[in-house]
Amino acid sequence: MTEQADPVTDFVSQVGDEELVRQRRAQIVAAAVQLFSEQGYYRTKVQDVAKRAGVSAGLIYQYVRDKEDLLLLSILDVLDSYTAEIPRAVGHISDPLARCVAAFRTYCRVVDQRRDATILAYRSTKSLAPARRQIIKRAERQTNQLIAGYIQTCIDLGLFRAVDTELATYQLVMYAHAWALKYWQFAKRFDLETYIEHGLDLFLHALLTERGRALLDRTTAAATARTAAS
Amino acid sequence: MTEQADPVTDFVSQVGDEELVRQRRAQIVAAAVQLFSEQGYYRTKVQDVAKRAGVSAGLIYQYVRDKEDLLLLSILDVLDSYTAEIPRAVGHISDPLARCVAAFRTYCRVVDQRRDATILAYRSTKSLAPARRQIIKRAERQTNQLIAGYIQTCIDLGLFRAVDTELATYQLVMYAHAWALKYWQFAKRFDLETYIEHGLDLFLHALLTERGRALLDRTTAAATARTAAS
């Protein structure tokens, strides 16, 4: 029996075949994310998750220690999608300011795509036992680090004022999350892209130095020119 | 048969004496806020709340319809403390900019005083049935209106840029909440007052117009002078 320890949850599945484990877990977690998001963690029965995933209730316990494990995996799934999407969308951009802006835009869009799941990640951490909560915090910090890096570069280059990077990061992140958390309020007034531009307006005013602003204007002008020319 | 309906929850208490109802409800809700904050709503048993409040489990049901009602009352209790504290701290300030700043500072301080409860209000709304969730949303909007009013005045006077008031409001509010939500992270690096000043720095940069900035500098200079003189 070649036991299979999950790198994050540190749980050894009963099942041997690695590939099967990966696939089953994905299947089960997908169902869990849906249901936990829709109805909340405590309102959702393991039975429901099983039904939605198209497996038996018993099977879940071969891939997951207990219900809380399922929540942990679900939240990590959401956080991972952040960490995966942003670099993908931003990787090729070399201009630090443009990259920072693109990262913000991407974050907002990912949140929009997974609105319910974002709320889940936001609200249900408290339902985890402390040990598991640490894992979430670590993952969260990891995503933030990504954004923080982009901001730090801008500060280092004198494009952003020397604000506290972590605070600034957290502002961006919260702004993105707010789209999900207060969708019921915001969606009445703007669509996602307008929301993003409003956010950028605020943040750039808050952060840009003179030099940063000048640079941005030039870039934007160039972009506008390109757009106009085409 | 002087039955006593809660103005908000629309629940008629079994108990007649108005004053007693007020007192008992306060006592029970205080215990509930503590426990729900510490352990989460679902993890907390009604028995626990009763014990903490120093009453019997049965008594709770003379003042509250069911456990969910207890959560509703608990969240409202927190939101109400916001709506009550801010005007109190700000009422006498006539300068619109100073008032706006003071409101923000107060909000942050109230959140700090009721950190756990703030998290409760933030995270547990999803545990309520839709009808009750509406009540929360209404109360939330009410507090926001307060802040929004202060910001709007500054915009009307040309001190703030003509940004979307609601979004700006929400930024301030979220910044305040973040102190509670990410206390584990922030508290390692600054104390509350530093956190507040950082926030002000960001927001004022984001919002102030030239005129606003000039005015603020003058005011601050005067205050500094006064402080220095004393």
Add this chain to the structure above:
Amino acid sequence: MTEQADPVTDFVSQVGDEELVRQRRAQIVAAAVQLFSEQGYYRTKVQDVAKRAGVSAGLIYQYVRDKEDLLLLSILDVLDSYTAEIPRAVGHISDPLARCVAAFRTYCRVVDQRRDATILAYRSTKSLAPARRQIIKRAERQTNQLIAGYIQTCIDLGLFRAVDTELATYQLVMYAHAWALKYWQFAKRFDLETYIEHGLDLFLHALLTERGRALLDRTTAAATARTAAS
């Protein structure tokens, strides 16, 4: 403290004044009979009885040992009304056959007047502890004895066949009760008086001897004549 033992329930009320005890008990039992009849014994709360009786819940326990006592008293109240009404309606009739018929008619009418209460007496005896159930049985037998006496006389006089008196009695009694128990079914097809006449038809056919029948015919003829003459 002149304590006051109830002759039947053998319960000593906390309250001294005999007259008050009688009055309060009547008041409380009246409410209890209503509610137990309408909603059933277990569904009815002592609080409800108190409210209906216009007294406090605590007061009930000064006149009654416990809730079951209330049921006992309620059932006895119904049974007593049988035992009281029949002799009153029949006392002056000297003709044994006519008396027997009148008793039956009265029984049916009393049942009709207290339909819900009859059902209560019928159905709820099982809710009493054995000791109290005995008291009910005794009271029930007492009413039956009344009817049985009238029947026995008719048998002794050769008007009724020598059937088992107890069984015959029980038949009459059940027929009367059935009006209450199956009212939902019978009321669609006849009114009370028709129901009574159908019953008499059956019983007289079952019980009358030749002599009895002849006698009855003569009496009826006479009555008809009297009616016709008037």
Add this chain to the structure above:
Amino acid sequence: MTEQADPVTDFVSQVGDEELVRQRRAQIVAAAVQLFSEQGYYRTKVQDVAKRAGVSAGLIYQYVRDKEDLLLLSILDVLDSYTAEIPRAVGHISDPLARCVAAFRTYCRVVDQRRDATILAYRSTKSLAPARRQIIKRAERQTNQLIAGYIQTCIDLGLFRAVDTELATYQLVMYAHAWALKYWQFAKRFDLETYIEHGLDLFLHALLTERGRALLDRTTAAATARTAAS
């Protein structure tokens, strides 16, 4: 997802296997009938039923919606045994009078075999919510229809007087039930068969026409002759 709806209660069992559902329900209802009969519905805990049935408390809720459902099923079980037994015992008898008599005898015997359960059916209908009470009434009517049919035939053939069939039916039925309801009183004086014969005596006197009586005497004489000859 082969879900299993009970034809009468309209409840879909959580369990798929039809045969298992049938068996488990029988097992659980048997226990419920016993306990409800012995101790009454409200005095009996679901736990008790589970223990008596030899299953866990939780399991019951896979086959039954709630405790009241258990009562409904229990009462129906009794009523069904009436509707099943009588035709079985009477089916081969062609003589209408003999059949009617046999039906009555069978009814009394079934009641005797399920004395406690009969009382349950009689007394506990009130504990059901109106919708479920209707189901009972329907089942009850169905049994009565059986008897009513036999009586009607005798009336149509001029063997019975033209009494109201429904009333006559109800008399027979109540007489049978009375054996259960007043067993404590009757059993001191006769055994079941004597009770039955007394009942027949009463009913036949009440119902038979001249022709019917003549026919019966002949049949009885023949039977006596046969018996004597053997």
Add this chain to the structure above:
DNA sequence: TATGAATGAGAGTTCATTCAT
């Protein structure tokens, strides 16, 4: 591997009864 019937501890809620006022 997978199933799903079975388990049983646990939680919310009710309500008969008491007792301080």
Add this chain to the structure above:
DNA sequence: GATGAATGAACTCTCATTCAT
């Protein structure tokens, strides 16, 4: 004598988890 707020034992129902097949 009367009140009604307070108590707490008791009961129904749910659901995470297990295990025989």
